[in-house]
Structures are given as C-alpha cells and as structure tokens.
C-alpha cells in the first residue's frame with residue numbers, strides 16, 4: 229500500500245463517521261469545559277480554591293457510546309472505532325496546528341514539482357533548499373536527500389509527482405533515525421507511586437502554559453495532580469501557575485516571591501505524597517540574575533527530587549519555542565548539561581511556517597520530542613506523533629491523491 233494511503237487509512241475518517249463525530253463535537257461544545265470559554269461566575273466560584281471539585285467538563289472525557297447505522301464497515305468493533313476516532317482527532321489537531329508550515333511547504337513543493345517534470349540533480353538541489361527553509365536542519369537535510377536519491381533510484385521513479393510521497397515517507401524515517409520502532413513516545417510514569425515531571429526552559433517559551441494544559445489533560449484522565457510553583461524569580465509567575473491550577477482544578481504548592489525554589493519543590497513533593505497524588509509537575513524559572521545561577525538552581529532542584537523520590541524525576545522536559553528556530557538548539561545544549569533532559573516539549577508550532585524544526589531537534593540532539601504545543605487553548609497540547617506530523621504537512625496532497633486513485 230502506498231504511504232499516503234496508509235496515512236489516510238490511519239488518520240482520515242470516512243465521511244459518514246465524520247458526520248457523526250461532528251455532531252458529537254457540537255454537542256461537546258455546548259457542554260464545553262470551563263477552560264475553553266469565558267468562565268461564568270458560577271463556574272468560577274465552583275472552581276475557586278477547591279481541589280476536589282467535580283468539574284462541569286469532566287464527564288466529557290468518557291467516550292460516548294455510539295449507536296450508528298453507518299454500517300459500511302460492519303467488521304469494525306467499538307474499540308477499533310474508538311481508536312480510529314482518536315487518531316483522526318489527533319490528525320486534525322496536527323493539521324490545524326501546522327497550517328502555516330503546510331501552506332509554505334506544500335506550495336514550495338508543488339511549485340518545484342511543477343517546474344521539474346523529471347527527477348534530476350537540480351531538482352534535488354532545490355528540494356534541499358526547500359527543506360532547509362523549513363528549518364529541518366542542514367545535517368538532517370543532507371541525510372534526507374541522500375536517502376531520497378537512493379530510494380528514487382531503487383524504485384526507478386522518474387516523475388517528480390511521485391517523489392512527494394517518498395519525501396513524506398523519508399521524513400518519518402528521518403525522525404526515528406536508526407530507531408525503527410517508530411512508536412509514539414509517551415511520557416514516562418512511575419508504576420509504584422508518585423510520578424514527577426520537571427519543566428525547564430528559557431523565559432517565554434511556554435513552560436507554565438504547557439504545565440497548565442498537561443495538568444488539565446491528566447486530571448481529565450482521572451489522575452490526581454499537584455503543581456509546584458518553582459519560578460519564584462519572575463513577578464507574577466506564581467499567580468500565573470496558581471491560575472492554571474484553579475482552572476484545571478488541581479492543587480498548587482507555592483511560597484512567596486523570592487523564596488528558595490528547591491524548598492518549594494520539596495514541599496510540593498511532601499504534599500503530593502501525603503495527598504497520594506499520582507503526578508507532581510514542577511514549574512521553574514526561565515531567567516535568573518544570570519545563566520550560571522539558573523543552571524545551578526535547576527541542578528539543585530533536580531537533586532532534591534532525586535533524593536526524595538528514588539527514580540524521579542521521571543521526565544525532565546525542556547520546553548523550546550518552535551518560532552525561535554535554530555536558536556532552540558543552543559538552548560537544548562545548555563540545559564542538557566545542567567539537568568539531563570529526557571524529552572523536548574516544542575511549543576508554538578502553530579505560530580511558525582518552519583515546523584521542520586521538530587526533525588532537526590530529534591536528528592541533531594537525539595532527544596525525543598514528547599509533546600507539542602499546537603495553539604494557546606488548553607486542548608492544544610498533543611503527544612508528538614511523527615506520522616500525524618507528516619500527515620499534517622501533506623494533508624492536502626494525501627486527501628487529493630488518494631481520491632484520484
């Protein structure tokens with residue numbers, strides 16, 4: 229089966245199923261969670277301070293049981309349908325979040341393919357430029373072009389139209405590198421008790437926002453979550469996290485501005501343990517008096533976590549802003565030295581036309597991208613899925629091409 233077809237089968241729902249989904253979504257919008265619309269006074273009150281509140285949106289997390297007589301695929305079980313609808317939901321999020329990148333990338337590829345009818349040296353040279361302009365990263369692009377040239381020869385492809393599909397396939401391979409598993413990399417968890425995630429990254433990249441989104445997601449999954457306000461440096465940082473905590477209905481441990489972050493994290497751990505929380509998420513400062521201070525502080529915070537919970541932190545997540553392009557690379561190097569980063573959260577992919585940075589990061593840093601921020605809404609956080617990412621880049625072509633077949 230062709231690669232585009234595979235992606236379509238995985239991510240695109242049939243029109244009938246889609247219609248049912250859409251009507252369900254409209255239902256959901258009516259009963260929207262308090263996070264996605266202006267809070268009414270009543271809702272604001274019910275969320276205030278309380279950590280154990282039953283939220284308005286909570287029962288939406290359960291997949292509604294559907295009786296449909298769509299009937300065209302009788303062999304599909306409810307469980308399979310659920311998976312398919314989840315996949316297509318993820319795909320549409322990536323498609324939406326990658327609009328800017330896709331518009332720029334697709335038009336460049338289409339233009340290239342229109343100008344070169346046959347595949348030759350010059351074609352590859354121009355393709356190289358297109359990929360570099362999408363921030364894929366020079367080394368990754370070189371690797372990609374080599375692979376592509378070999379594949380085109382191997383399959384004896386002459387027509388540039390057909391190359392599009394090979395490009396998409398190679399992008400997925402490029403992401404996974406030698407690790408052929410190709411599995412989506414979920415966040416690590418602690419099976420025997422408290423899971424701790426430590427968020428690090430320079431100021432303004434989206435740490436606190438991502439923590440808010442993640443807290444909401446985990447809470448919706450039924451987990452008990454505590455947040456620790458470890459950014460005691462920036463004025464307003466504690467209140468910002470507190471606000472997210474209130475909205476998500478989770479507990480926030482905080483000290484006053486200027487206090488020792490390691491002490492806040494220590495208290496966060498004690499509180500999470502005593503409340504038997506499942507997950508503790510630690511926010512940290514993005515800026516201190518200087519970089520050395522910041523790195524020392526982060527190392528100290530990490531040591532406290534390691535000492536209090538063996539095996540923790542289960543993830544040290546470095547948050548990078550996709551719109552800063554190659555700059556993100558040097559940040560990754562600096563932070564890795566201080567804290568052993570285990571995963572990347574790439575935010576603001578929706579805000580750049582250069583989403584290829586995902587591939588550069590994975591290729592050059594060899595740290596997996598675990599989560600991506602695809603917008604400012606609370607629901608705009610997804611586990612990174614290289615297939616869904618490539619679907620998001622090529623969505624128009626995938627839908628177009630397979631219809632023709």
Ligand SMILES: Nc1nc2c(ncn2[C@@H]2O[C@H](COP(=O)(O)OP(=O)(O)OP(=O)(O)O)[C@@H](O)[C@H]2O)c(=O)[nH]1
Pocket residue numbers: 429430431432433434435436437438459462465512513514515547575576577578579600601602603604608
């Ligand atoms: N469009 C878009 N905006 C985002 C995303 N993630 C975060 N932001 C925005 O980025 C801005 C900064 O986010 P914060 O969460 O405050 O960043 P931070 O890393 O905590 O910053 P400091 O606390 O200063 O270190 C906010 O306006 C967020 O709404 C995303 O995925 N897409």
Ligand SMILES: [Mg+2]
Pocket residue numbers: 435436437459465511512
């Ligand atoms: Mg912050």
